[in-house]
Amino acid sequence: MDVNMQEYFKNFYLFLKEKEFCDVNLVTDEGLQIAAHKIILASASCVFYTMFNGQFRERNKNKILIKGMDFETLESIVNFAYTFKLDVKQNNFEKLLMAAEMYDISGIRELCFKYIKENINPTNCVSIMKITELIQLNKEINSFCWAYFLNNFTMIVNSALEAELYGFPIEDVLKMIKHDDLVIDSEEKVFDFIIGWISYNTNERKHMFLDLMKCIRLPLISIKGLKRICNEPLLSNNKDFMMDMLKEMNNTKPLNTQRRIPASNIIVAINGPIPGEDSCVKYMDIKNCDDLKWKSSDQLFFIPLRFLTTMVLSENGIILAVGGLDESGNHVNLVEELDLKSKSKQWISTRPLIQPRKDFSVCTHKQYVYVVGGTDFSSVNLSSSVEYYDINSKVWTEIIEPMPTARAYSGSTIFHNKLYVFGGYYGDFLATVEYYDFEKKHWKQLDPMPICNYNICISRIENVIYLVGGRRAPKRVFKFDLQHYKWFEMPNMNMDTFGDCSSVVIMKNDLFVFVNDGGTVHCERYDKEERQWKSVDSAGKQTYKFCNMITFNDIALKSYGIYL
Structure with missing residues (x-):
């Protein structure tokens, strides 16, 4: 709005406050009145416009009864028509939404929607859903509430009041x-x-x-x-x-059996930051089988603050960026958080690792992020320690009993209260498999992997772990059955696959592997009938030395207000 228009509206608002030139009185059920100007009300609401301009009896009346609306809500709506400002709060957003629908005031509807997106949580989600459904708001608000509910179902079940849930x-x-x-x-x-x-x-x-x-x-x-x-x-x-x-x-x-899609259908490849190079974000949505293409995204807030940092997504929508290089090229044990639910979508520093380390593996379970093994910054001393970060308390804690085998470049995942660690490097390449039982607080060694390998891409889908590629066998794919502790080998892939820059996803029982190879992103799909891997799409050019790959569900992204 330019300066002259602002002045005009300031004058209109002064006329409202001084009750000058008013030509209509809005009356509540309690008999309280607000004097206003028809032309301003009609410009804000097509319902008022029709009321004052059509064949309705209100056209020639200077007193109009506004049924079902209290004085405070009516006053807020009238003030909004003059100022475009509205104070939406927990105790008034329902009434404002109802008024916005009743009088078709899109500006109020948008501000209430903004309030919902910024304030919805597992405790109030169900009540907000019922309000929006009762008022029969537009599809965008309803779909957002449903998306939030589906994405946070477990937390909502544990948080909502029984009568609502x-x-x-x-x-x-x-x-x-x-x-x-x-x-x-x-x-x-x-x-x-x-x-x-x-x-x-x-x-x-x-x-x-x-x-x-x-x-x-x-x-x-x-x-x-x-x-x-x-x-x-x-x-x-x-x-x-x-x-x-x-x-x-x-x-x-x-x-x-058809799995539920939230096993992840959006794959985001994050390239950067690299000194002297342009950073970028690419993504693929595998829910739409007719459009399996890598696409560019302008959501650059995903890009971390440091080169060579390791990114991991926790279950409650917070990404951790662990370690990496500072501006001088030195390794650091610093850690940042990116809360995807926040309004700002900015990286914020949190507590550093207990032990300075690099070349570690990461995995998540509930609100915890685990950092496994690695080496010190000199690359001389290998680590056997595991520490974990509590997203809620922002505290790092070290598991008391160290791993039986110190290692770097391992792969790790968690299943049924056990932390599994595969392969890695310890002066030589390892085939060792160990797990830590969180209940018994003890490590146990399992039979080794079929081959020695390190820097493997590891993804768990229910009770099966997929181990893809690695420096010693970049095209080989193994499955590990966690119920029977048995190994199975799948046919070789076409592309080379390494570590944290790769991900495995199942969509409608099809197996996909994604690789971010220094800025070039690839995707292959496994054809079960032909028992072979087929290339889906590749894009970009290899200009980066290190990249990250994170998988999402599109419902989760929508519940965070993120649209790629």
Whole structure:
């Protein structure tokens, strides 16, 4: 708005305050009045415009009853029409939203939406969802709330009030638990939610139990989990359904069962920062099989502050950038956070590593980020220590018992309360596999990998770990079954694959591997029928010495307000 227009609107607002030239009085149900100008109200709301300009009786009236709106809300709306300013708060956003819908005031609707995006959390998510659905707001706000709910389902179940959480009608419950985008670490979470929803009103809901159970992807549940489910009285008392369920599971293999998409469908390749080079961000969305292409993104806030830093995404939407080189080219043990839920989307310094190290591996579990092994900055002394960072408390803690084998360039992941470490380098290349049991607080060694290798790309998808490439075998791919501790080798890939710049994703039971090779990004997909890897797309040029690769679910990104 230019200066002259600002002056005009300042004058209009003064006229409002001084009640000069007012030609209409808005009256609340309580009889309180606000004097205003029809032309200003009509410019802010098409409803007021129609009211004053159409064939309605209000056209010739100077007093108009505004039903169902209290004085404070009406005053806020009138002030907004003159100033474009609005103080949206927890105790008024619902009333403002209703008023914005009733009088079709897009500016107020947008400010309320902005408030929701900045203030939604696991505790208030359900109540906000119900407000937006009740008011029947536009699709953008509804889809945002649903995206947040699906992406934060586990935290919401643990945080929301029972009356709100289990007050959903059956139609909404079915929509939730059938959704491919529901972010859960186990199908058992769906079962627990069903039991909670039924138990909240057992007499009226127990007849819906079997229909809800059909939405659980049972072949993806562990044997231990299935035993727990079968012991549920609502199920164990229905022998016919249990037999049908077991038959279906017996005829359906886990690999043929549709997984929920949040295993990640957006792959982001982050190139930079490199002194003297342009940084860039590229991404691919594998949900759309007809458009498997690398694309450029202008979301450059992903780029970390330092060269050679290692980036890792925690489960609560915070990226950690660990270590790397400072401006003088020296290794540092500094750490920064990028909270994707924040408004600023800026890297913020947090506590440094306990032990200065490089060439380590990283993995995450819940709110913890684990840094495993590595070497000191001189590259002489290899580390056997593991330390972990609590995203909530911002504190690093070292696991008391060191790894049996000191190593750098290892691969690591966590499954069922165990930290698994594969391969690496210790004066020679290693095939060693060890795990740390968090309950017993003890390390145990497993049978070695089929080959010695280091700097391997490691990705876990449920109970299978994929070990792809590595410096000693850049095209070889192995699978490790975590339930039976058995190794299987897959056909060789076409491209070379190394460490942290690679990622493995399953989408609709297709296996994808992504590689960020110094700025050139590649993707291959495994054809199960032909038992071979096929190139999907590559882009960029190799100008960088070190890059990062992070995978997201598009629902999660939308819940953070990020649109690539």
